[in-house]
Amino acid sequence: MAETLTPWRDAPQVLCALADELAAKGWLPATSGNLSVCVRQHPLALAITRSGADKQHLTPPDVIYVDSELRVLDAVDPSHRPSAETIVHTKLYQALSCGCILHVHTVYNNLASEVYFAEGAVSIAGHELLKALDHWEPDACIQVPIVENLHDIPALADAVLAAVRPGVPGVLVRNHGIYAWGDTPAAAKRYLEAFEFLFQYVLTLRLLRG
Numbered sequence: 540m541a542e543t544l545t546p547w548r549d550a551p552q553v554l555c556a557l558a559d560e561l562a563a564k565g566w567l568p569a570t571s572g573n574l575s576v577c578v579r580q581h582p583l584a585l586a587i588t589r590s591g592a593d594k595q596h597l598t599p600p601d602v603i604y605v606d607s608e609l610r611v612l613d614a615v616d617p618s619h620r621p622s623a624e625t626i627v628h629t630k631l632y633q634a635l636s637c638g639c640i641l642h643v644h645t646v647y648n649n650l651a652s653e654v655y656f657a658e659g660a661v662s663i664a665g666h667e668l669l670k671a672l673d674h675w676e677p678d679a680c681i682q683v684p685i686v687e688n689l690h691d692i693p694a695l696a697d698a699v700l701a702a703v704r705p706g707v708p709g710v711l712v713r714n715h716g717i718y719a720w721g722d723t724p725a726a727a728k729r730y731l732e733a734f735e736f737l738f739q740y741v742l743t744l745r746l747l748r749g
């Protein structure tokens with residue numbers, strides 16, 4: 540990936556705008572979800588939402604800067620802690636060199652993660668919206684991997700990383716949510732929207748077909 544770094548000072552505004560858009564879709568309920576952007580690559584620094592913040596009403600002080608070892612580099616309120624899932628973000632940035640990672644809990648991504656868990660992935664083929672995931676080939680078919688919802692977060696991070704498939708910018712976590720990423724915040728949001736549309740589509744089609 541050729542990521543675009545978000546300027547350090549712009550990160551709070553960028554993350555608040557993303558949170559507003561995702562919250563408007565109902566994708567950040569009950570303080571769930573975490574959002575981050577890469578603000579420096581070497582050494583890694585990211586801006587990420589604070590743990591427990593209501594992401595439906597995110598404000599700039601809810602954004603915290605951390606390094607690859609999860610050390611806080613800057614926080615408006617020293618009592619605020621970065622997302623409990625920060626290590627998933629740092630490991631993905633280190634492996635993929637992406638620019639933005641979005642983690643949301645939605646009804647459809649949770650249903651897809653459970654219904655298709657035994658298959659290890661959600662297969663999606665023959666759909667126009669695969670183009671939004673940068674699959675323009677006429678016979679496009681992707682598998683969105685699913686991992687178990689490990690409560691040991693460093694182990695979850697390793698599982699997510701091990702599940703990453705080339706050309707598929709997301710991993711589902713069973714009965715939990717999805718991590719989706721892109722080179723830029725706009726790309727990550729587009730991929731996330733495409734995944735969510737396609738999960739709703741495959742689940743509804745499965746129901747209609749019985």
Ligand SMILES: CSCCC(=O)C(=O)COP(=O)(O)O
Binds near residue numbers: 623
């Ligand atoms: C209340 S949702 C449970 C934690 C979670 O899965 C999540 O995405 C939010 O955690 P954070 O520490 O980033 O607020």
Ligand SMILES: [Zn+2]
Binds near residue numbers: 571572644715
């Ligand atoms: Zn979560």
